[in-house]
Amino acid sequence: MSVYDERRKKLYNWMVNERIAMVMFEDTDGRRESAIRWMTGQPSDALLFLSAEGKSLLVPWDANMAAIYAQADVIIPYGEFERRSIKALQGAAALFKIPQGSRVEIPPVTSYTNFLKYLEDAGEYDILCRNNGTHEETESLRAVKDDDEIGIYRKAAAITNEIIDLLESDITADKLRTEMEVAFFIEAECRKRGCEGTGFETLAAGAGRSFAIHAFPAYTTEPFAGPGLSILDFGIKYRGYTTDVTLSFAKGPLSQAQEKMLSLTEKAYAKALSMIKDGVYARELSLAADAVFGKARKAMPHALGHGIGLEAHEAPYLRSRQDNTWQIRTGMIFTLEPGLYDPLHGGCRLENDILLTDSGPEILTNARIIRF
Amino acid sequence: MSVYDERRKKLYNWMVNERIAMVMFEDTDGRRESAIRWMTGQPSDALLFLSAEGKSLLVPWDANMAAIYAQADVIIPYGEFERRSIKALQGAAALFKIPQGSRVEIPPVTSYTNFLKYLEDAGEYDILCRNNGTHEETESLRAVKDDDEIGIYRKAAAITNEIIDLLESDITADKLRTEMEVAFFIEAECRKRGCEGTGFETLAAGAGRSFAIHAFPAYTTEPFAGPGLSILDFGIKYRGYTTDVTLSFAKGPLSQAQEKMLSLTEKAYAKALSMIKDGVYARELSLAADAVFGKARKAMPHALGHGIGLEAHEAPYLRSRQDNTWQIRTGMIFTLEPGLYDPLHGGCRLENDILLTDSGPEILTNARIIRF
Numbered sequence: 203m204s205v206y207d208e209r210r211k212k213l214y215n216w217m218v219n220e221r222i223a224m225v226m227f228e229d230t231d232g233r234r235e236s237a238i239r240w241m242t243g244q245p246s247d248a249l250l251f252l253s254a255e256g257k258s259l260l261v262p263w264d265a266n267m268a269a270i271y272a273q274a275d276v277i278i279p280y281g282e283f284e285r286r287s288i289k290a291l292q293g294a295a296a297l298f299k300i301p302q303g304s305r306v307e308i309p310p311v312t313s314y315t316n317f318l319k320y321l322e323d324a325g326e327y328d329i330l331c332r333n334n335g336t337h338e339e340t341e342s343l344r345a346v347k348d349d350d351e352i353g354i355y356r357k358a359a360a361i362t363n364e365i366i367d368l369l370e371s372d373i374t375a376d377k378l379r380t381e382m383e384v385a386f387f388i389e390a391e392c393r394k395r396g397c398e399g400t401g402f403e404t405l406a407a408g409a410g411r412s413f414a415i416h417a418f419p420a421y422t423t424e425p426f427a428g429p430g431l432s433i434l435d436f437g438i439k440y441r442g443y444t445t446d447v448t449l450s451f452a453k454g455p456l457s458q459a460q461e462k463m464l465s466l467t468e469k470a471y472a473k474a475l476s477m478i479k480d481g482v483y484a485r486e487l488s489l490a491a492d493a494v495f496g497k498a499r500k501a502m503p504h505a506l507g508h509g510i511g512l513e514a515h516e517a518p519y520l521r522s523r524q525d526n527t528w529q530i531r532t533g534m535i536f537t538l539e540p541g542l543y544d545p546l547h548g549g550c551r552l553e554n555d556i557l558l559t560d561s562g563p564e565i566l567t568n569a570r571i572i573r574f
Numbered sequence: 575m576s577v578y579d580e581r582r583k584k585l586y587n588w589m590v591n592e593r594i595a596m597v598m599f600e601d602t603d604g605r606r607e608s609a610i611r612w613m614t615g616q617p618s619d620a621l622l623f624l625s626a627e628g629k630s631l632l633v634p635w636d637a638n639m640a641a642i643y644a645q646a647d648v649i650i651p652y653g654e655f656e657r658r659s660i661k662a663l664q665g666a667a668a669l670f671k672i673p674q675g676s677r678v679e680i681p682p683v684t685s686y687t688n689f690l691k692y693l694e695d696a697g698e699y700d701i702l703c704r705n706n707g708t709h710e711e712t713e714s715l716r717a718v719k720d721d722d723e724i725g726i727y728r729k730a731a732a733i734t735n736e737i738i739d740l741l742e743s744d745i746t747a748d749k750l751r752t753e754m755e756v757a758f759f760i761e762a763e764c765r766k767r768g769c770e771g772t773g774f775e776t777l778a779a780g781a782g783r784s785f786a787i788h789a790f791p792a793y794t795t796e797p798f799a800g801p802g803l804s805i806l807d808f809g810i811k812y813r814g815y816t817t818d819v820t821l822s823f824a825k826g827p828l829s830q831a832q833e834k835m836l837s838l839t840e841k842a843y844a845k846a847l848s849m850i851k852d853g854v855y856a857r858e859l860s861l862a863a864d865a866v867f868g869k870a871r872k873a874m875p876h877a878l879g880h881g882i883g884l885e886a887h888e889a890p891y892l893r894s895r896q897d898n899t900w901q902i903r904t905g906m907i908f909t910l911e912p913g914l915y916d917p918l919h920g921g922c923r924l925e926n927d928i929l930l931t932d933s934g935p936e937i938l939t940n941a942r943i944i945r946f
Contacts, residue, residue: 423766
């Protein structure tokens with residue numbers, strides 16, 4: 203049984219218990235859903251239908267690509283359904299012989315306007331569009347990595363750490379001088395090591411631009427790591443899974459304000475790390491980091507962290523919002539990334555990827571604040 | 575009056591006619607909406623509220639960035655609304671003194687589940703979530719470029735064409751040898767010329783991988799432009815606006831099947847180009863290209879083209895689906911990109927950016943099939 207079979211099987215059981223006859227997943231431009239890659243191997247652009255009887259139908263845009271990458275019981279190109287998801291849903295229901303009146307679940311991100319169309323065109327089924335349904339169950343399942351995924355992450359982290367060490371030596375030795383040189387170096391080094399590429403656009407913000415959480419543009423031809431604080435946020439994508447780390451380069455002499463920002467960031471990071479254990483609420487970690495900054499009358503303008511996997515941001519979410527009910531569980535892989543940003547003094551952030559194991563948190567990556 | 579004021583003004587008039595008191599736009603991770611950049615200059619991650627009285631409120635995630643890039647009547651950071659869009663909507667309604675019972679429009683992509691929350695939490699307003707509303711009106715306005723945008727596109731096309739010429743000479747002279755070298759060359763050359771970067775991940779597919787519409791991974795360390803058919807699809811982003819072109823490299827000796835694919839692609843391209851005029855239905859262009867391929871018992875597995883602008887894919891859409899009602903209008907800028915893909919013979923695509931002017935179509939970019 204392949205890992206894809208095993209992952210789908212977890213959902214079949216859940217569907218039977220919830221009396222869902224069929225579920226649809228949708229991965230398209232503007233509405234990415236990596237659950238399809240997770241359950242079939244197809245990298246992008248497809249629909250996936252699962253029946254509670256334990257059958258799967260993949261509907262890829264690109265049949266040539268599916269022939270190489272995808273594993274499902276049946277594969278039918280999207281073109282055969284007039285490139286319309288409702289037609290594909292009807293085709294899947296016919297293939298699986300879904301009885302009229304059965305509960306058929308569509309993605310909770312389905313727009314209100316599209317939902318009305320499903321009701322109109324597939325009204326013979328009880329169309330469900332809801333939170334807390336099969337898609338959220340999938341998100342929860344994906345948040346806890348299986349052995350195959352943890353193996354991939356150990357390799358991805360090893361590549362990331364090799365690149366971090368090269369970056370430290372080449373940047374502090376002035377061999378990599380511009381934001382663009384740094385970004386290209388990462389892209390080339392990860393691809394040479396068999397990665398699909400970077401996991402997202404590398405953010406390389408020299409001292410003049412590090413005040414922004416997400417520098418815009420992501421990198422330029424300007425110098426990187428001159429005097430002051432510079433931020434380098436990147437991830438590499440290995441077999442679909444992305445790491446996500448942030449290095450800060452602090453080239454002296456630094457102002458007192460800059461020294462304070464660095465030490466507060468390290469303190470918030472250490473505080474959150476010390477609290478990680480099975481069952482802890484992610485919100486508690488985020489509030490604890492906020493409190494470190496708050497005591498110094500500073501505020502972090504973003505969340506403390508997030509899960510990583512086939513997407514650069516996925517469950518669990520480590521944010522302070524009151525509606526955040528995620529708990530950290532053994533097997534989860536997520537970032538801790540406290541940071542501070544100031545229009546005058548620049549910004550800093552420290553971000554690593556953490557796996558919670560049976561024996562406590564394992565810091566997979568070696569990102570750090572580099573003072574030189 | 576800035577271009578942003580002028581663009582917003584077009585919507586205020588429309589809102590008054592439609593009796594919309596306030597409209598919300600949302601640009602977030604996973605739900606990108608370039609209309610906010612179009613109307614304020616803020617590059618990403620923000621909410622925008624417009625009132626029919628002609629006032630605008632921008633709610634950016636990153637206040638430091640907004641201070642540099644954004645122009646709006648009022649700017650309030652998202653953090654002040656607990657990072658919740660419903661709170662921001664309520665704050666905007668209070669700021670603009672929107673009377674209870676007024677029509678307030680939210681994005682048509684709002685999920686059914688979120689729509690229910692708006693009804694619950696902001697029920698004092700008549701919340702609209704619909705197609706054919708303010709957001710679609712904005713999409714239509716954006717599809718016809720204004721003078722500022724056409725000026726940007728002439729510059730972006732000139733940069734693209736310089737890079738195309740360099741690519742042709744360096745690739746055919748064997749100076750750029752791998753997919754990665756080609757991709758990095760484009761990224762570096764466009765940034766040197768003041769671009770924000772490429773407009774999307776460059777697809778460089780050597781002869782062994784060109785059978786896929788979108789090669790996966792997008793580029794590798796393998797050779798590019800060896801014997802057979804290779805595809806190079808890229809765009810450069812200048813002041814927010816992306817070009818989108820595809821070159822095919824055909825290195826001989828070619829099989830008869832490959833020669834036929836190339837000539838059919840050029841024929842379909844010429845056919846569609848010859849039909850472009852103000853008022854023509856985009857679907858007619860796409861069907862005409864399909865017919866060229868159909869006569870030879872081939873089929874193009876994707877649409878003929880799409881508008882370009884602040885997004886790499888935007889209105890108008892040149893596709894054959896029956897529900898495509900877009901008409902080509904003077905001032906629109908869009909791609910023509912016919913192609914054919916075969917698991918044995920590889921693939922080819924020819925894509926250029928077209929501006930419809932008063933005196934007919936102007937081919938802004940110089941992409942071509944390069945036989946060598």
